[in-house]
Amino acid sequence: AAVDKDVDFANYFCTYAFLFHQKEMLSDRVRMDAYYNAIFENKHHFNGKAVLDVGTGSGILAIWSAQAGARKVYAVEATKMSEHARALVKANNLEHVVEVIEGSMEDVTLPEKVDVIISEWMGYFLLRESMFDSVICARDRWLKPTGAMYPSHARMWFAPIRTGMGERKLGDYQSAMDDWYNFVDDTKTYYGVDMSVLTNPFSEEQKKYYLQTSLWNHLHPHQVIGTAAIIKDIDCLTASVSDIEEVRSKFSLSITMENTKLCGFGGWFDVHFRGRSEDPAAQEIILTTAPSIDYSTHWGQQVFLLDPPIRVSEGDNLNASFLMTRSKENHRLMEVELGYEIQQQSGKLLAPFKNKYYIE
């Protein structure tokens, strides 16, 4: 389905027009350190070069690129944040290098092809927001054949976890239903209308909201109870939209903790700054959003709950199939179908499960 640009603006871009939101990203030290180091430890990729920053926001990556010696930086931003970016560029005395362009990347015309495309396009669980589409579009139109992508690679991870969130959410769902039954009684008693025919749709709506929508969380590494699998590996230089529109993966996970509960799964991502294989980074930088005690990011991890949890133990194996597609109503949101079966260490096979989730 074609994307209505104005609807997309109302749904998606509007939050990026707030400095408050840009500041949240600019305060994420893990994110900032990774991009900062990727640029300044690989100055040879920037020095004297033309750079394109896709979605410059406050302008930070464009400014760093200029400080690292870029000859020219095109900083494209769809929202009015472009005006703040322009002011920031000027206040940092880089207006002779950085040109801020307000507009959608898809619509913008540059006067030349560039040596580097830099962008911070990653959403929750990597692909939420579908902003990488715009980076692909920019790359295909504006990157020189010898050009480099920053970041150059991206991966999605999936791992079995334990968490108390499931019980809390189940409790929330159950209270909502208790409330509903009282509401049905009251509406019949006081207002003469029988609402019970809406009980099922209401329950579906609430289940979707509380139990099937993936949850933002900072997982502690101890909550990961098994091996983590890479479910998608993206080469930013060659990936096409059709490569990322759907993420389909079959993989195995093993439980590495004794006698515990499988309460759900955690999803996260990492991106790598490797330059190009013909012209590799002097220093490869990795930005990971994996569970960590000291290095948490604003992305956190996405939690997909199981209801109810399943008793598992060390040596149990999980064979899973994962399918992530874009929501029909909004191409920036995702739907996940997860199927899996558990083979206990004893060899016994548990009945297979299948769940549907929404990344909203």
Place this chain on the structure above:
Amino acid sequence: AAVDKDVDFANYFCTYAFLFHQKEMLSDRVRMDAYYNAIFENKHHFNGKAVLDVGTGSGILAIWSAQAGARKVYAVEATKMSEHARALVKANNLEHVVEVIEGSMEDVTLPEKVDVIISEWMGYFLLRESMFDSVICARDRWLKPTGAMYPSHARMWFAPIRTGMGERKLGDYQSAMDDWYNFVDDTKTYYGVDMSVLTNPFSEEQKKYYLQTSLWNHLHPHQVIGTAAIIKDIDCLTASVSDIEEVRSKFSLSITMENTKLCGFGGWFDVHFRGRSEDPAAQEIILTTAPSIDYSTHWGQQVFLLDPPIRVSEGDNLNASFLMTRSKENHRLMEVELGYEIQQQSGKLLAPFKNKYYIE
């Protein structure tokens, strides 16, 4: 400016598609009692008549109209909630009377003109959401010359209040700024970029958010420290869009409490069910959202803060001018310009104030 229907859907209608949200309205006993009594204590307006319910949501008002004896009820709803309304009508055995029509009121064609238009179109501070436009459109096209509007009248109220919210919000604003200054320092130290040029725009953004956006609140009647003024009086049978597009009012308020603080203003509304002057309601019903201990509604009141508060006392007079317009970006949101001067009982005139607010 023309309204983009799809953007409007993304911004506005989407919440109404959730049963959870409809249930919140259906659980507002003050609201429900008012409409229930308006219908059932004035059955002669409904009995044997054709009724149009503008924005039927769950279908509740349409069902009551049918239960009160309507010959035919057209229940128009823009969202997919129409499907639940249809199921509810059927479960309550009224499908021979109530016809649920999915669509925008503006686009729908009815097979006949109607005797009654009923609608629950009121947003925060009455006019937020601008849904009354759709009721006016329905009335001009589909109400018989002898027809009645339910509700028939609506009024906006404005009163001086005291509240601790202002200090809390001022504190929030100040913490946000403290945080900002730390952020500017850190960004300079660690990342070599001077963000201080964005301090003013950030401060403006945060002020707008914390101090200039009207706040939803349940005011206690004791918090009202003076007389309340009616700043708009609407006859639903005759009002045109141009009558409500802008609300302009000059009015006076007197402080009725000794030695207190004017911390801001509260805004609320009431609507009346009077039938038509040629065919008045047997029993006039009033739905008020004024501050009340026992009868609070989901609308609450809208609070407009003063920063800083002003010492006032009994007998002080306030002369105010009020202008509410629609936001350019979204015609369903409002902007308020409030000017006022205080004449103390002693006769002394304080310097006049002027504030700008946003109803988001």
